Amino acid sequence: MSQLYNEDFIEKVRFSNDIIDVVSEYTNLKKSGKSYKGLCPFHDERTPSFNVSPEQQLYYCFGCGVGGNIFNFIMEIEGLTFTEAVEFLAERANIELPEQNNSQARQRKVSQRKKLLKIHKLATQFYNYLLLKSDLGQEAYNYLLERGFDKETIEKFQLGFAPNRWQGLYNFLSDKGYSDQLLVKSGLILPRKNSDGYYDRFRNRVMFTIFDHRHQAIGFGGRVLSNEEQPKYLNSPETPLFDKSKNLYGLNWAKQEMRKTDEVIITEGYTDVITASEFGIENVVASLGTSLTSQQAKILNRYVERVYIAYDADAAGAKATLRGLDILKKEGLDVKVISLGHEQDPDEYIKTEGKEVFLQTKDNATSLIQFKINQVLKDKDLSNVDERVNVVQDLLPILNAIDDGVERDEYLKQVAEKLQIRLEVLRSELNKFEKSEHQDRKSSQRNNNNNLKNSIELNDPKKDGYQNAVNGLLKLMLNNTRLVKKVQNELEKSDFVEEDHRQLFTTICKLYQEEETIEINELFNRLNAESSQKLLTKLAVQGDEFDSSVNLDKILIDYIKKIKGYQSGMKKEDLEAKIKQAEQEENYQELKQLLEQYQDLLRKED
Structure with a gap:
C-alpha cells in the first residue's frame, strides 16, 4: 500500500476506474462468458490468453502469468510505482489528489511540477507551431524534409523550431502569467549575467521534445541547422522534471512494442529513434548520452529481458558500449551488440539499407563476451x-x-x-x-543444482495432481463461502506444501472469520507476496467451473483426500529414506523409532 495516500482514497480511485475500460486502452477485449478476453499486452501472442474479470476487477494472462488488479496493470504497462499508478488513475478519473496536512513541502513540490509540465507543454506547442505554420521555421522544416522526416513524423514526435531570437519563448510564456523564477527553474530560460533580464536557452535550433514514459514533455534537445555552429546539440539541463540519467528518449512510443517483443534496441541519437519508427521499427530508444546509467538499466528491466546496443561505430561509441554492457548485465538483462560497420549510425544505416537488413543485424549481433574480447584484441x-x-x-x-x-x-x-x-x-x-x-x-554451482532439483520436482505427476487439487479447493473456497468452515475443519496451514497456497488459505480463513464473506479485492490487498496475489488473480479470473447440478461437497471431499494423500506420500518417502540410512549406519535405536512412525502413518491411511 502507498504510504502517501490512505486506503479510502485508494479505494475511491479503484472504484472510479473500471478495469475493462482501462485495459481496453491497451488491447482489444471481447466478451467471453462472464469475463473478457484479448491478446496479452505484455507478451507477443496470436491466440488470446489474457483474461479480465469485470466482476472481480482483476486480470490474468494464462500465457505469461501476469496478473493483478487495476493498479498492478498500470504499474506493469506504464512502468510506474504504486504511488504513481494511484496518481495516474486519479488523474484519469478527474479525482483531485488529497491535501496532505503534514506535508506542505510536498504540496508545493506537486504544484510546482504541474506548472513546469504545463510550461513544457506550451513550449512544445510554441516550437511545433513555428516549425509547421510560420515562415520563421521554413529553413528548419526543409532541413527535416531533407533528412527524410515527413509532416506526419514531425507531428508524432512533436518536433519544432526555436527562433533566432533572444526572447521568443520567454515573451510567449511570460504572457501566459508564469513568473521569471519558475521559467528559470524550467531550464528553458536563462538570467542575463551582467544585467537584468532573461533570454531563451534554445535559439535557431531544430527542437526534439523529450517525453517521459507517460508522454509528458519534460525537456528538449536542440540541433543547430549548420554543422559549423557549436555545440551541435544542446540539451535541457537537469531540472525538477528532467534528469537525463533517469530517462530514455522514445520510451513513451516504444514501450508497447518492447512489452510484446521482450526486447529493445538502444541507440545514441534522437534521429535514430525517429527514423526507426518511420521504417516501422518501434522498439527503439536513445540513451540521451553516450553512457548508459544504472537507473536507465532498471527502467529497461521493467519492460524487456533482451537489449541490443546499436551505438555509433566510432571509438567513443565502442567505449560507451563497453560501459553499457556491464551496467545492463548487472541488472540481469541479456545483452547483445549490433555492429553496423563503415562508421554509420542507425539513422543512416536504416535509410541506406532498409528495415529488413537492419533487423537482420540482430541475428548477427555480438554477445557480451565476444564484444569484450574483440575490444581487448582491437589494434x-x-x-x-x-x-x-x-x-x-x-x-x-x-x-x-x-x-x-x-x-x-x-x-x-x-x-x-x-x-x-x-x-x-x-x-x-x-x-x-x-x-x-x-x-x-x-557456491553458485550448489544453487544451480538446487534449481535443477526444483525443476525436476515440478514435473512430478503426483505433485501435478496435488497442485490441481489445491487450486480446485481454493477456488471452491473463493466462490462458495459456505465451504470455508468445512475446509478449516479438515485442513490446516501445514497441509499445503507451497508458501503461496499457505498464505492464500490462511488469509481466506481469517477474512471469512472476520467478515463472514470473501471480497476478492479486500483479500488481494491483504496478501503480502506478489506471487500470492498472482495466484489469487489466476484462480479468481478462472471463476467457478461447476454448474448448479454438481455436488460441491463431494468434490471438496475428493480434493481434501488428494491433498492429505500427497502429504502422507511425502512423509512416507521421507521416512523410507531415513529408515534406509539408519539400516546402513546400523543405528538400531533410531531404526526402531522410525519403523514405529512408519507403522503409525500406515494405520492413519487405513
Whole structure:
C-alpha cells in the first residue's frame, strides 16, 4: 500500500476506474462468458490468453502469468510505482489528489511540477507551431524534409523550431502569467549575467521534445541547422522534471512494442529513434548520452529481458558500449551488440539499407563476451610477445566470467588461435586465475543444482495432481463461502506444501472469520507476496467451473483426500529414506523409532 495516500482514497480511485475500460486502452477485449478476453499486452501472442474479470476487477494472462488488479496493470504497462499508478488513475478519473496536512513541502513540490509540465507543454506547442505554420521555421522544416522526416513524423514526435531570437519563448510564456523564477527553474530560460533580464536557452535550433514514459514533455534537445555552429546539440539541463540519467528518449512510443517483443534496441541519437519508427521499427530508444546509467538499466528491466546496443561505430561509441554492457548485465538483462560497420549510425544505416537488413543485424549481433574480447584484441600488435602476455591477462577475467563450460571452451580455443599460443597454456593460466574465486563458483554451482532439483520436482505427476487439487479447493473456497468452515475443519496451514497456497488459505480463513464473506479485492490487498496475489488473480479470473447440478461437497471431499494423500506420500518417502540410512549406519535405536512412525502413518491411511 502507498504510504502517501490512505486506503479510502485508494479505494475511491479503484472504484472510479473500471478495469475493462482501462485495459481496453491497451488491447482489444471481447466478451467471453462472464469475463473478457484479448491478446496479452505484455507478451507477443496470436491466440488470446489474457483474461479480465469485470466482476472481480482483476486480470490474468494464462500465457505469461501476469496478473493483478487495476493498479498492478498500470504499474506493469506504464512502468510506474504504486504511488504513481494511484496518481495516474486519479488523474484519469478527474479525482483531485488529497491535501496532505503534514506535508506542505510536498504540496508545493506537486504544484510546482504541474506548472513546469504545463510550461513544457506550451513550449512544445510554441516550437511545433513555428516549425509547421510560420515562415520563421521554413529553413528548419526543409532541413527535416531533407533528412527524410515527413509532416506526419514531425507531428508524432512533436518536433519544432526555436527562433533566432533572444526572447521568443520567454515573451510567449511570460504572457501566459508564469513568473521569471519558475521559467528559470524550467531550464528553458536563462538570467542575463551582467544585467537584468532573461533570454531563451534554445535559439535557431531544430527542437526534439523529450517525453517521459507517460508522454509528458519534460525537456528538449536542440540541433543547430549548420554543422559549423557549436555545440551541435544542446540539451535541457537537469531540472525538477528532467534528469537525463533517469530517462530514455522514445520510451513513451516504444514501450508497447518492447512489452510484446521482450526486447529493445538502444541507440545514441534522437534521429535514430525517429527514423526507426518511420521504417516501422518501434522498439527503439536513445540513451540521451553516450553512457548508459544504472537507473536507465532498471527502467529497461521493467519492460524487456533482451537489449541490443546499436551505438555509433566510432571509438567513443565502442567505449560507451563497453560501459553499457556491464551496467545492463548487472541488472540481469541479456545483452547483445549490433555492429553496423563503415562508421554509420542507425539513422543512416536504416535509410541506406532498409528495415529488413537492419533487423537482420540482430541475428548477427555480438554477445557480451565476444564484444569484450574483440575490444581487448582491437589494434593490438599480436606479433609482440609482451603485448600478447598483457592481452592474456586482460582476457582472463572475461573468460573466467563464463559459467557455461562448453561456451568457455569455445572461447578459449578462439583466443588461443588468435594469440597463437597453445590451448593447454591458456587453460593453465585460467585455472590459476580461477583459484581465488573457486569458492564463490562452488557456491553458485550448489544453487544451480538446487534449481535443477526444483525443476525436476515440478514435473512430478503426483505433485501435478496435488497442485490441481489445491487450486480446485481454493477456488471452491473463493466462490462458495459456505465451504470455508468445512475446509478449516479438515485442513490446516501445514497441509499445503507451497508458501503461496499457505498464505492464500490462511488469509481466506481469517477474512471469512472476520467478515463472514470473501471480497476478492479486500483479500488481494491483504496478501503480502506478489506471487500470492498472482495466484489469487489466476484462480479468481478462472471463476467457478461447476454448474448448479454438481455436488460441491463431494468434490471438496475428493480434493481434501488428494491433498492429505500427497502429504502422507511425502512423509512416507521421507521416512523410507531415513529408515534406509539408519539400516546402513546400523543405528538400531533410531531404526526402531522410525519403523514405529512408519507403522503409525500406515494405520492413519487405513
